[in-house]
Amino acid sequence: MNNEEFLSSKVQKINKIEFYSETRDFYFKSQFQKDDSSSLYLLGENYYYGKDVEQDYKKALRYLNEAALKNHIEAQTMLSIIYHYGQGVEVDHEKSFHWKTQAAHAGCAKAQTMLGYMYYLGDGVKQDLNEAKKWFEKACKNGDKQGCIKLKELNGEKN
Secondary structure (H helix, E strand, O other): OOHHHHHHHHHHHHHHHHHHHHHHHHHHHHHHOOOOHHHHHHHHHHHHHOOOOOOOHHHHHHHHHHHHHOOOHHHHHHHHHHHHHOOOOOOOHHHHHHHHHHHHHOOOHHHHHHHHHHHHHOOOOOOOHHHHHHHHHHHHHOOOHHHHHHHHHHOOOOO
16 A cells, blocks of 8 residues: 555544534534523533543533523533532622522522532622521521531531
8 A cells, every 4th residue: 555545534523523424413402402491411521521422522512501590400500510610600799699690599409519518608689697507597497418517517516
């Protein structure tokens, strides 16, 4: 095989890989781009973690935001984390607090614990140990172990 034939075979392989990748992405998106919040959340989560697609925080943000606006609790919680740490966006404690509060009020134990920590540490909000305790208690009642541990600590109990 001469150099030209070798290069031609490599180009053909690359073209097949690119075609497969584009086809897979189209198929993947068509399966999840429905109007329901769970599908939007799954698509956003996949872009966030780079599962079956190239990791893309901006696309993740778009789909998670759509799901969150449809009251998807996990999407709201994930958005609160994205804004808190500035993953693909500027750090925005107001938006982080907003989405965390939405999910916490809807009963998400993880969001309740995270909200408790925000108040406990004064992270993006004014420190308020009573408010922190309230959210840790709700999280504990909803089964979040970390919320229970922090609640016991605030009550002066040993773990």
